[in-house]
Amino acid sequence: xxxxxxxxxxxxxxxxxxxxxxxxxxxxxxxxxxxxxxxxxxxxxxxxxxxxxxxxxxxxxxxxxxxxxxxxxxxxxxxxxxxxxxxxxxxxxxxxxxxxxxxxxxxxxxxxxxxx
Amino acid sequence: xxxxxxxxxxxxxxxxxxxxxxxxxxxxxxxxxxxxxxxxxxxxxxxxxxxxxxxxxxxxxxxxxxxxxxxxxxxxxxxxxxxxxxxxxxxxxxxxxxxxxxxxxxxxxxxxxx
Numbered sequence: 432x433x434x435x436x437x438x439x440x441x442x443x444x445x446x447x448x449x450x451x452x453x454x455x456x457x458x459x460x461x462x463x464x465x466x467x468x469x470x471x472x473x474x475x476x477x478x479x480x481x482x483x484x485x486x487x488x489x490x491x492x493x494x495x496x497x498x499x500x501x502x503x504x505x506x507x508x509x510x511x512x513x514x515x516x517x518x519x520x521x522x523x524x525x526x527x528x529x530x531x532x533x534x535x536x537x538x539x540x541x542x543x544x545x546x547x
Numbered sequence: 548x549x550x551x552x553x554x555x556x557x558x559x560x561x562x563x564x565x566x567x568x569x570x571x572x573x574x575x576x577x578x579x580x581x582x583x584x585x586x587x588x589x590x591x592x593x594x595x596x597x598x599x600x601x602x603x604x605x606x607x608x609x610x611x612x613x614x615x616x617x618x619x620x621x622x623x624x625x626x627x628x629x630x631x632x633x634x635x636x637x638x639x640x641x642x643x644x645x646x647x648x649x650x651x652x653x654x655x656x657x658x659x660x661x
Binding site for chain 2: 537
C-alpha cells in the first residue's frame with residue numbers, strides 16, 4: 432500500500448462549490464504539506480503543519496483552508512472554488528531526522544482538480 | 548527571498564546520451580539542496596540531495612554537487628535510459644517565515660528516445 436494517499440484522484444467541479452481534498456499517511460510523520468502544481472510554475476506551498484496543533488500558511492494560502500484531524504490526516508478545502516484553482520494538488524509528509532532543514536519530503540500521487 | 552532557477556525544457560535526448568540539467572539558487576544562510584523526479588502520472592520522489600557545500604548526492608546513476616561558490620547544483624547522468632523520461636525539479640530547503648521550507652524550480656521535462 433502507498434505510504435501517502437490522496438482522495439479523490441480526479442475531481443471536476445463548478446465555480447462556487449466547496450471542495451475538500453483529503454490526504455492520509457502511514458509513515459508516522461508529524462509534518463504534512465499541501466502544494467499545488469501548475470504547468471511551468473513548479474510546486475508552490477499552500478499550507479503546512481508540523482504537528483496536529485500547528486498549522487501555517489504557505490506562499491499561496493488565499494482561497495484555501497486546512498484541517499489536521501490527526502497525525503495521519505490533513506485535509507485541504509476550497510471554500511468557494513474558482514477556475515484559477517484548477518491545478519494538480521499534492522500532499523507531502525516529512526520527518527526532520529538528521530537535522531532541521533534537511534528532511535526529505537514524501538509525496539502523494541496527486542489530485543487533479545478542474546473548476547469549470 | 549529564496550529562489551531556484553533551472554534550465555527550461557523540454558530536453559530530448561537519445562538513449563545513452565549524457566545529461567546535464569542546470570540549477571542555480573539564491574538563498575540566505577546554508578540551504579540543503581535536492582533533486583526530485585516526477586514520473587508520468589505520479590507524485591514527486593526524492594532523487595538525491597546534498598546538505599552542505601561540496602557534498603555530492605548520487606542515486607540511480609545521477610549525480611549533483613553542491614557548489615557554494617557558484618550557487619549551483621547541476622544534475623548529471625552519464626548515460627540516460629528511456630526509463631529516465633520524467634520531469635526533474637531542483638529544490639532548496641531554506642529558512643524563511645519562521646521555518647524551513649522547500650522552494651522548487653519550475654521543472655525540466657526530459658524525454659529519452661530509443
